[in-house]
Amino acid sequence: MMSDPESQQTLSPNRKGAEAPAVPSDIVIEVDDVHFHYLKGRDILRGVSMEIRRGEVTAFIGPSGCGKTTLLRCFNRMNDLIPTAGISKGEIRILGTDIHHPRVDVIELRKHVGMVFQKYNPFPKSIYENVAYGLRIQGIRDRGKLDEVVEESLRFAGLWEEVKDRLDASGLGLSGGQQQRLCIARTIAVRPKVILMDEPCSALDPISTATVEELITRLKKEFTIVIVTHNMQQATRISDRTAFFYLGELIEMDRTTTIFNNPSKKQTEDYISGRFG
Amino acid sequence: MSEAADIGEAAVSENPFAARRLGHRRREKGVSLVLRLAAYFILGCAFYIFIDIIAKGAPVVFKAAPPFVNTEFFTKSPETLMTFETADGVFHKMNFPEYSRFKEKNPGLEIVEEHSHAFSGGGIFGPLVGTALLTGICIVVAFFIGLTTAIYLNEYSSKGRFMDAIRLAIMNLAGVPSVVYGLFGLGLFCLVAPVITTDPKADALFTLRILFTDRYLSFQGWGTCMLAGGFTLAVMILPVIITACEESLKAIPSGFREASLALGATKWQTIAKSVIPYAFPGMLTASVLGITRVAGETAPIMFTAALSHKDKLPWEAADSLGGFFAQSVQAMPYHIYTVAARIPQSEYTKPMQYGSVFVFLLLVMGFAGLSVFLRIHYRKKIKW
Numbered sequence: 001m002m003s004d005p006e007s008q009q010t011l012s013p014n015r016k017g018a019e020a021p022a023v024p025s026d027i028v029i030e031v032d033d034v035h036f037h038y039l040k041g042r043d044i045l046r047g048v049s050m051e052i053r054r055g056e057v058t059a060f061i062g063p064s065g066c067g068k069t070t071l072l073r074c075f076n077r078m079n080d081l082i083p084t085a086g087i088s089k090g091e092i093r094i095l096g097t098d099i100h101h102p103r104v105d106v107i108e109l110r111k112h113v114g115m116v117f118q119k120y121n122p123f124p125k126s127i128y129e130n131v132a133y134g135l136r137i138q139g140i141r142d143r144g145k146l147d148e149v150v151e152e153s154l155r156f157a158g159l160w161e162e163v164k165d166r167l168d169a170s171g172l173g174l175s176g177g178q179q180q181r182l183c184i185a186r187t188i189a190v191r192p193k194v195i196l197m198d199e200p201c202s203a204l205d206p207i208s209t210a211t212v213e214e215l216i217t218r219l220k221k222e223f224t225i226v227i228v229t230h231n232m233q234q235a236t237r238i239s240d241r242t243a244f245f246y247l248g249e250l251i252e253m254d255r256t257t258t259i260f261n262n263p264s265k266k267q268t269e270d271y272i273s274g275r276f277g
Numbered sequence: 278m279s280e281a282a283d284i285g286e287a288a289v290s291e292n293p294f295a296a297r298r299l300g301h302r303r304r305e306k307g308v309s310l311v312l313r314l315a316a317y318f319i320l321g322c323a324f325y326i327f328i329d330i331i332a333k334g335a336p337v338v339f340k341a342a343p344p345f346v347n348t349e350f351f352t353k354s355p356e357t358l359m360t361f362e363t364a365d366g367v368f369h370k371m372n373f374p375e376y377s378r379f380k381e382k383n384p385g386l387e388i389v390e391e392h393s394h395a396f397s398g399g400g401i402f403g404p405l406v407g408t409a410l411l412t413g414i415c416i417v418v419a420f421f422i423g424l425t426t427a428i429y430l431n432e433y434s435s436k437g438r439f440m441d442a443i444r445l446a447i448m449n450l451a452g453v454p455s456v457v458y459g460l461f462g463l464g465l466f467c468l469v470a471p472v473i474t475t476d477p478k479a480d481a482l483f484t485l486r487i488l489f490t491d492r493y494l495s496f497q498g499w500g501t502c503m504l505a506g507g508f509t510l511a512v513m514i515l516p517v518i519i520t521a522c523e524e525s526l527k528a529i530p531s532g533f534r535e536a537s538l539a540l541g542a543t544k545w546q547t548i549a550k551s552v553i554p555y556a557f558p559g560m561l562t563a564s565v566l567g568i569t570r571v572a573g574e575t576a577p578i579m580f581t582a583a584l585s586h587k588d589k590l591p592w593e594a595a596d597s598l599g600g601f602f603a604q605s606v607q608a609m610p611y612h613i614y615t616v617a618a619r620i621p622q623s624e625y626t627k628p629m630q631y632g633s634v635f636v637f638l639l640l641v642m643g644f645a646g647l648s649v650f651l652r653i654h655y656r657k658k659i660k661w
Contacts, residue, residue, distance in 0.1 A: 076539060078535065081535075083436075107542070108541070110538065110539055110540070110541045111541035114539060114540070115539035117532060119532060121532030121535070121536045123536070123551055133537070133542075134540040137540065137541065137542040137543075137546045137550065138541070183536070186536075186540065187540070
């Protein structure tokens, strides 16, 4: 944040192999009538369809248990970790490819679809190693390359000036907001196309939240962002589009200004005006 | 009576906190006393054991003059102690080899009151070496199998009947008496475990010729040897190690796993880079503590590895690496059992008995201390 904005806000071209197949439209994620269950026979998501556009911040709002985080975790197939969970019907296409196709490798998918978690979770490693983690597991050992990506990612996350003198210090020694930005730096170091954020500010104080929000608006120049939030002011501040979920269904999705000023559904209006939820 | 006293009496009779039933307090005191005595009993036992062993064992091990330690006790293996008097009334006490030389040097000497005290001379080098080797083999085998099993159970397996069966088996293994492990080790490792040999025994369970060689895979057992003993101890301690490793794995926040997977790591990369390194200290300390327990077991090694007496140390008797592991050994617990219960007792056997027990106690306490130290050390280092 403190260094000159030019150097922060650009990222070098994607690394070899990270290139995604070209998609004709600017739609990055297509959700097509998705039904999802944690236990067979009990659908948590019921027929959700939506399109998420390149270079936009899309916010998912809705009361707890409405399925917004579940859908978010479908995008990088994090739900695969739960043995009984799965998609019962429908299809999710990211960059034009059905992500549940047998020939899709979930590891490759996750390199393209990064994720930032609710509770900031840096590894108990140095700041440098936290950011380099994604590259190291891809087998990149070249110190020069790693140095370059680490610096770039930290700069982009607005953390470089704060930590450049102590890259070898533990990531856990940072403040909460810094730790969350470190997690974001770690995610963008892999150069994903999409970044999923699951309530990234809910564990942060207002000042750190403002810093992270400012970062998110900067991120959307390079990445497509989907963010789950319980904070409706946050949704209005940072998102271009907002999707309102209720009881496993997508009630309404539109431009954020439209959703908050002129919603077409009664339920949406009730929720955003604080009448329930 | 004055008015004031009247008021006072009324106040007492209306005391809402007065005891309702007599004996209430006395019963409370009685219960408290019984509980206290039970706790003191434990303290007394521990105190007696330690004081007695230290008082009688420390003088054997330590000396008043430099180097302050009875080096012979640590560098010599047990020998027979001879006591005798010569005709001139001088009392002699020496180990058997010295005694032989003494008699050779003085051929015409008349010896009276000659007594031999088995195992009472020399030191405990042989048993110490044996115990070190047995626990060494045990820790390598048990930690490897225990760690891999725990990783499988905690990270890979899915819930189901089969997993329940495995967990039940682990729990039941923990309850098997040590003598049964001894017999199990004898039956499996000593008598039927496979060896590769050019000359299989006739009583092997069965033999397989290895293709294109003159060697055979013969299920004839390893015989009574340190490898069989170490494996037996390892099987015995496995439930403890598996449980400890699993607990350490469970203590790793799932956030690490999720973050790693979300960055495109494979499951094994995640486990190897973001789970095991942080769980390892916990696994290690718990395992060291477990090893302390098996180091003191007598029954399992009695059948599989230990001899009460052996002249040669393993490396003296072995001509190859395989031969080294095929050696039987002396071991501390079995040695203590021998000197305490299987030899004729006399005043000359006491130092060996108490010295051995004292050293063994120090050893076990040292291990326990090491485990505590490791835990504190790593707790300080890793925080999340």
